[in-house]
Amino acid sequence: MSATPLPAGEASAVAHAKNSIGFFERYLTVWVLLCIVAGTLLGHRLPDTFARLGDMQLAQVNLPVAVLIWLMIIPMLLKIDFGALGGVRRQWKGIGVTLFINWAVKPFSMALLGWIFIRHVFAPWLPADQLDSYVAGLILLAAAPCTAMVFVWSNLCNGEPNFTLSQVALNDAIMVVAFAPIVGLLLGISAITVPWNTLILSVVLYIVVPVLISVVLRRVVLAHGGPNALQRLLARLGPISLGALLLTLVLLFGFQGQQILAQPLVIAMLAVPILIQVYGNSALAYVLNRAFRVPHCVAAPSALIGASNFFELAVATAVGLFGVHSGAALATVVGVLIEVPVMLSVVRLVTTSRRWYEAQTV
Numbered sequence: 001m002s003a004t005p006l007p008a009g010e011a012s013a014v015a016h017a018k019n020s021i022g023f024f025e026r027y028l029t030v031w032v033l034l035c036i037v038a039g040t041l042l043g044h045r046l047p048d049t050f051a052r053l054g055d056m057q058l059a060q061v062n063l064p065v066a067v068l069i070w071l072m073i074i075p076m077l078l079k080i081d082f083g084a085l086g087g088v089r090r091q092w093k094g095i096g097v098t099l100f101i102n103w104a105v106k107p108f109s110m111a112l113l114g115w116i117f118i119r120h121v122f123a124p125w126l127p128a129d130q131l132d133s134y135v136a137g138l139i140l141l142a143a144a145p146c147t148a149m150v151f152v153w154s155n156l157c158n159g160e161p162n163f164t165l166s167q168v169a170l171n172d173a174i175m176v177v178a179f180a181p182i183v184g185l186l187l188g189i190s191a192i193t194v195p196w197n198t199l200i201l202s203v204v205l206y207i208v209v210p211v212l213i214s215v216v217l218r219r220v221v222l223a224h225g226g227p228n229a230l231q232r233l234l235a236r237l238g239p240i241s242l243g244a245l246l247l248t249l250v251l252l253f254g255f256q257g258q259q260i261l262a263q264p265l266v267i268a269m270l271a272v273p274i275l276i277q278v279y280g281n282s283a284l285a286y287v288l289n290r291a292f293r294v295p296h297c298v299a300a301p302s303a304l305i306g307a308s309n310f311f312e313l314a315v316a317t318a319v320g321l322f323g324v325h326s327g328a329a330l331a332t333v334v335g336v337l338i339e340v341p342v343m344l345s346v347v348r349l350v351t352t353s354r355r356w357y358e359a360q361t362v
Contacts, residue, residue, distance in 0.1 A: 032337045035246050036267075039253025050254040054324045061205065062324050065251060069206060069316040071244035075237035076147050076312070077214035078230070082169050091163040094289060094298035098167055101285045101306035102145045103178060106277065110142030111135070111186045113273035122269040130327035132192045137318050137331025138273055139186045143179055144317075145171040146308035149343070150301065153308065156347045159301030167305055175310075176207055183317070195321060202320040206313055245336070248315065252333050255324040270334040275342065282307035282346045286357070296357050300350040308343055311335040 043050050056063045114135035123131060147168060154164040180203045187194045221230045285306035289299035311332060318328040350357075 027340075029337060029340050031246055032249060035249035036253050036337070039250040040256070042250065043254035043256065046254075050251075053251065054255055061201070062319055065248060065316070065319050065324060066205065068244040068248040068251070069312060069319075070210060072241050072248070072312045073206060073210045073316075074214055074217075075234065075241040077172070077210055078218050078234060078237070079151065080147065080169055080172055080214070081165060081218075082173065082215060091160065091166065091294075091298050093292045094163055094294045094302045095167055095170065097285055097288045097292065097294070098302045098306050099170070099174075100288075101281050102171060103174065103182070105284065106145075106281050106306065107139060107143040107182050107186055109281065110138050110273065110277050111190055113277055114138040115190065117269070117273045122272075125265060126269065127266075127327070132190070133322055133327030134270060134331045135190055136187055136192050136322060137314070137326075137328035138270070139190070140183060140318050140321075140328065141274070141309050141311060141314040141332050141335045142277060143182050143186070144175065144310035144313040146305065147172060147310050149339070150305050150308060153304040153343055153347055154301035156344075157300040157304070157351045158297060159304075160295070160297040163298045164301045164305070167301070171305070172211065175313075176203075176211065179203055179207060179313075198321050199317070202317040205320070206316040245312065249333060249336065252315070252319075252324060252329055256330050266330070267334055267337070270331050271338055274335055274338060278307045278342050278346065282350075286350060286353075290357055296350075296354050299357065300347075300354075303350055304343065304346060307346055308339065309335050311339060 053064055054062065118126065118134045118138070119131055126134065150168055151164060153159075154161070180199050184194045184196065184199060218230065221233055225232075282303040286299055286303040289302050294302070314332040314335065315329065318326065318332045322328040
């Protein structure tokens with residue numbers, strides 16, 4: 001299948017995606033590990049400093065973390081052209097599969113996996129007072145579909161750019177109205193108290209406001225400088241976004257330093273349900289697309305979008321709902337730790353299996 005040329009308004013949104021991941025992105029897991037070590041050691045050596053940072057709150061929002069989250073999220077949302085929603089009809093089968101995975105399967109499967117592994121299999125080795133918080137963090141992670149890195153994953157597996165752009169724009173639009181109800185429902189089912197005021201505040205702060213800012217800023221930049229100006233702005237903001245992510249991790253692990261040193265295997269146990277979910281959902285999306293005879297250039301990014309998470313939003317919401325010292329915040333950070341190597345392995349799987357996939361779909 002040949003790709004339909006991108007309209008001018010959409011081309012700038014995906015032009016930033018290269019055929020290889022940038023140096024910092026490729027080794028994100030290494031930087032995250034270094035941040036874990038640095039944050040844990042600093043939290044252990046400077047507990048009073050991190051206690052003061054943790055107490056800097058306004059309306060249950062930790063101000064240092066909130067500022068850093070905005071610096072992460074807004075540059076990523078600038079890459080999204082919501083005008084691409086008009087292209088949803090062109091690949092409705094692939095769009096439908098990904099929507100099904102993202103909103104009908106992934107959050108609910110993660111709630112089930114959290115119940116199995118956190119509350120039962122690993123419960124004897126986890127802090128009893130944090131079990132609910134760990135499950136909540138996993139649910140938050142699964143309820144937020146990935147936004148920015150999907151463009152990179154899609155390009156690495158020769159995905160159809162129109163489909164990727166349309167799907168990401170649609171997911172972000174749905175997230176504005178669906179994230180809070182799904183999170184509230186699953187937390188309630190999991191017998192976890194839902195602080196609705198804080199949940200709604202988190203949605204406004206970390207979804208609605210950044211989306212509005214990014215849409216306005218994107219239009220202004222395109223109107224005055226065109227796609228090249230937008231790409232230059234994204235190039236400048238990229239290091240700031242990554243730096244904010246790493247500094248956030250240092251803060252979060254600093255807040256959690258004592259607990260991590262007391263329970264060093266917590267991170268590995270939290271990674272188990274995340275890994276099962278990523279591989280399970282990507283496989284399900286891939287197989288469903290094959291059953292519907294969707295072209296591989298659409299099925300591959302569909303599997304990737306259905307598996308990856310918007311971990312920046314999950315971290316921000318976990319901190320807002322449960323606090324910087326919570327198990328929920330730690331669980332969402334584990335998602336950051338394994339994101340790049342896991343998604344690269346999924347890219348390899350869908351790429352190397354193309355001949356098998358097309359044996360039935362062509």
